[in-house]
Amino acid sequence: LILKSHGTLGPAPCALTCVGTTGTTDTVWYGGAGHIGATVDISECGFTSKPVVTVSLNSPGGAAASQMAGSSSVYDVSKDSFSVYLTGIILTSYFQSTYVPSPSDAGRWGWSVNWWAAGFNC
Numbered sequence: 001l002i003l004k005s006h007g008t009l010g011p012a013p014c015a016l017t018c019v020g021t022t023g024t025t026d027t028v029w030y031g032g033a034g035h036i037g038a039t040v041d042i043s044e045c046g047f048t049s050k051p052v053v054t055v056s057l058n059s060p061g062g063a064a065a066s067q068m069a070g071s072s073s074v075y076d077v078s079k080d081s082f083s084v085y086l087t088g089i090i091l092t093s094y095f096q097s098t099y100v101p102s103p104s105d106a107g108r109w110g111w112s113v114n115w116w117a118a119g120f121n122c
Contacts, residue, residue: 008049014122018045024060024110034100036086040113043080051119053082058112068101084113
């Protein structure tokens with residue numbers, strides 16, 4: 001149950017949780033190599049103000065989506081949409097690649113955005 005969202009108290013009966021995915025064949029990726037993004041429409045949830053949003057990047061194609069910088073960050077959140085931006089592989093002692101994603105790579109590998117949003121509908 002949400003009692004406070006972005007510093008604003010809301011009435012408990014109006015608390016709403018909405019979840020979804022953009023789908024492996026439906027996600028529209030834009031940008032260029034090393035800076036790709038997707039905007040997710042959450043308008044059908046019916047939020048009346050900006051919700052709290054959590055995301056994860058799904059990669060059924062086997063590419064290292066979980067190691068992409070930005071794979072769990074959200075930007076430009078509004079009551080109707082939010083965006084995610086990916087900038088490339090996070091270097092680790094195990095993974096030393098300098099790969100940068102492109103929109104066509106994300107589409108080819110079936111990357112999608114799984115999301116969870118919590119806010120208020122009144």
